């Protein structure tokens with residue numbers, strides 16, 4: 750079956766990467782939309798570079814968890830496309846092969862004047878900080894390949910097509926606060942089967958005909974293979 754998986758910060762929480770809006774949220778009591786914005790980049794680039802240097806360095810210390818690995822396993826029996834809001838590389842490191850990062854990737858850099866639709870992407874080592882004055886070969890200031898609030902999201906049209914053409918939509922670890930990403934869960938031509946795995950039911954989400962697993966991703970996601978096998982057996 751064609752499976753679209755839509756993930757958020759909750760799938761990486763048990764790997765030790767803080768989420769955005771839980772009580773111990775990543776943003777030190779700042780609203781994400783106040784910290785990670787294109788205006789913050791223009792007004793205080795050094796602060797934002799440091800914020801992402803620290804988060805990129807953390808990738809050294811974290812590892813994929815059972816939820817990431819369970820999704821990679823699904824590829825043995827199904828055509829799986831992962832659409833993630835996360836900027837970490839844990840889906841890649843777990844072995845998933847078809848991943849769309851709507852909000853960018855923290856281990857990649859672009860030039861600040863690059864065209865958003867066609868950035869010159871530079872892979873960057875986790876432990877190499879980006880400083881003001883670090884430039885691309887074309888002479889533009891390097892910045893993380895991250896979609897800040899107020900910037901266009903990567904690959905939204907592709908993501909919509911993936912969901913529309915899927916037999917199953919699986920949503921994992923997201924509060925569905927951020928748009929346009931969150932709109933993927935209520936596309937008019939939604940898949941036949943929809944599964945939610947989340948520590949709590951996202952506020953404002955009507956779960957009507959969804960299969961809901963309200964539990965941690967590391968216990969919920971490994972159950973999905975059995976649920977899909979039962980679907981196929983029917």
Ligand code: BV8
Pocket residue numbers: 756757758759760762763768769770771781782785834835836852895896897898899900901902921922923924925926927928929946947948949951964965966967
């Ligand atoms: C755009 C990169 C236009 C940064 C991110 C007013 C109303 C509605 C929308 C708007 C508005 N005003 C402005 C907007 C648009 C705005 C927006 O949505 N704002 C919201 C906050 C109000 N969106 C934008 O600006 C977007 N761009 O619209 O551009 C445009 C168009 C054309 C041309 C130019 C411009 C850009 C949005 C992208 C912002 N960047 N990330 C970074 O990561 O450093 S968003 C950020 O939030 C992360 O990507 C994160 O993934 C994402 C969503 O958060 P979640 O992943 O859901 O994480 P959260 O902590 O919220 O929730 C975690 C969930 O997991 C919880 O439910 C929790 O219960 C659960 N959980 C926790 N632990 C576990 C668990 N579940 C299972 N197991 C566990 N162990």
